[in-house]
Amino acid sequence: MDNNFEHIPQEMFEFVQTNANLHDTKFKTKARGYFADAFIRFKKNKSSVVAAVIIIFLIFFAIVAPIISPYDIKQKDKIFINYPPFVEEIANAHIGIMDGGVVYDSQNENQMLLFKAIEQETGRNPVLQVLDTIEKETLKRGQVIKVKSYKVRVNRFYTLGMKYMTLSYEEFARIQEFQNETGIQVIFPYVEPKDIAGISDNPNIWYKVTDSKGVPALDKDGNLVPAYSKSTSKAGAEYNSLRIEGDDGSYIYSIAKSGAVQCRIDYYDYYKYINGHAPMYIFGTNSIGQDLFCAIGIGARFSLVFAILVSAINLTIGAIYGAIQGYYGGAVDLVMDRIADILYEVPFMVVATLFQLHLAAKVGVVPSFLFAFVLTGWIGMAALTRKQFYRFKGQEYVLAAKTLGARDSRIMFKHIFPNALGTIITSCVLVIPGVISSETTLTYLGIVNLSEFAGTSIGTLMAQGQAAMTTSPHAMFFPALFVSLLLITFNLFGNGLRDAFNPSTRGVED
């Protein structure tokens, strides 16, 4: 066959498509929209997905914690102040958590005996673990003696032991009823100070002592000798209820005190009588006796709702402002930009303070706080929208809409804005951690006090925790952990979302 293509005879040609009809091959795959595409990209980013899960968990915590906590935010315990985490059931399992444990350094023999005495009387051992025993030689009255001291981990809830309490006759009778019903001993035999070397400020001493320092006088076997009062003439009210072991009916359980009775009660069980349940503080208590578990939930609720509200308002104002700036450009843009510039330079602290001073009394703390955030918060959003508008306003479809006679507002919000929406919404997510952070800072510093409105806030909790940091670090630790987790995950989530919506900026973080 020769390669002569120039003179091909006519009969060699034939029609290709006499019977077939031509068409594009149909796509077998489903069409994927912008949001679905972004979602797929987002799912690929492992850290953001983890962050999203944690955020959901934290939000869940904020909603549920105050509900499942047996305490109310207004409930402030007067005794359990800065107490560590404690749940009776978990403490009984002896696994080293939530057992109300704190470490006490250098406890002397006396103190250890007192712990033992508390255990003997209440049946609950305050000493969780002896961590260290130190023997030291010291001089006392010219003689070298060995002094032992202990480093122990004790349950603060159990070390509390007994308390002197003045009760009305009715109350005293009610507690006896409670004792009879439940079999829990709340009232313990009274100990008169004169029997224990005049000690009147330590209700936990129920044994004979040798001096006013509370050194116990042990019997031959090394046991404590009870010093319960038997002077029936002083007895305050009739007692027909549980008696402690070894009581032959002669111990008195209260003494009369001007129209009431004074008695020794086991505070832990008294608490059960008052509240109907044992103390249960999953995160411990803070310096004003609130349950931290509940308080963090309440604080988090406020922070989250507030942050979302602020970012929504800022989004709206910023979008409108930026849209006008970006769409009209020129002199309008210049003037509006100057206004934004000036507002942007006012330090946020100043705005927040002045709003508090001027408006808090008139419109309330929270609205004035909200105004402070809104006053300067929208500027970032406006700048972003403006940039997006500059990008899109020269596009052909805008010209087409204009030619068809669309109004400016229609072009701005129906045609251009939806195109910029992805970018704007994602940066809205990044605004939330910023607001939470500022809100926490201001409440931490005490410049804004939300306690009246919300009960508490994370910043307030941290400030309270900071004050007693060395003795009860949990009061600072839990709120700090919560807010840190919240901020980290929101930032990770926001970055992941932004990368998913604008694949071009992936990996560039700022």
Added chain:
Amino acid sequence: MLKYTLQRIVLMFFTLFIITLMCFVLVRMLPPVELPIEDPHAVVIAQRREAMGYNKPYLVQFGIFLKDVFTRFDWGISDKLYFGQPVADIFLEKLPATCIVNFYSIILSIPIGIMLGIFAALKKNTWIDHAISTLTMIVISVPSFVYAFLIQYFLSFKLGWFPFLMKAGTDYFSPEMFVSMLPAVLSLSFGVIAGFTRTTRAELTEVLTSEFMLLARTKGLTRGQATVRHALKNCMVVVVPAIFGEFIGIMGGSLIIEKIFSVPGVGSLYINSINGRDYAMFMLLTVFYTVIGLLASIIVDISYGFIDPRIRMGSKK
């Protein structure tokens, strides 16, 4: 460039004037602090207030305020915190502590931050890069008082390396003072380190993929040579202005860190003036913080132009 600089400076003063005026009027609208009746100084302060025009229209008051500031550097008299003392004196007394603490923190954190950033950029997309980037992310997100708490609890309390609070006194350069400053310095540094790491990494990764880097490698430079001579220089265009900005920012300090470690600086003075309603002090410090913010941003912008001529050209609108 000169025109641009002048423009920015004029604009800065205009902004400062507006903000000062707004804050001044808002502060003067508040009822003045009640003076203690018994105190003999109360009479003097009442007279001072009269001289400052407390009962005149706000704009007249503002005029008197400006005149006093410019002619005598007189910012008024503290009527609450430091009863009867001129606020400007107290402010100047407090400034060194803030500056020194922040200066140490910058000296410590900028090299570390830039190093980490370079390291992460060079090892891009390896586990080292991911680790550094994630850590940076975490450190930036967590508020500074959480670090302060961790440092105070573990380093000061558990390990006993540092004192809890900054030492009182004005011997700012004695060794004990230095040690007592360290917790505050460390707490401040975390955020700065993370910020510089992020900026450097972002900038350097971008520069490393540009065409002139390919050219440098093609003409025979080793990777190290190319990075140091070409990439780093270009990356500094962004990093150096940030350093300038940070240096201006040192005077501002951190309100929270100063409060926690009781640094006798302007930050804690500011918080005290807010909580104690000392309006003269508040006014002075507001102006101070505004000036710091404005100066930092203007210096960053102008230094861009000086460092990189390309940006200078672009700045002429």
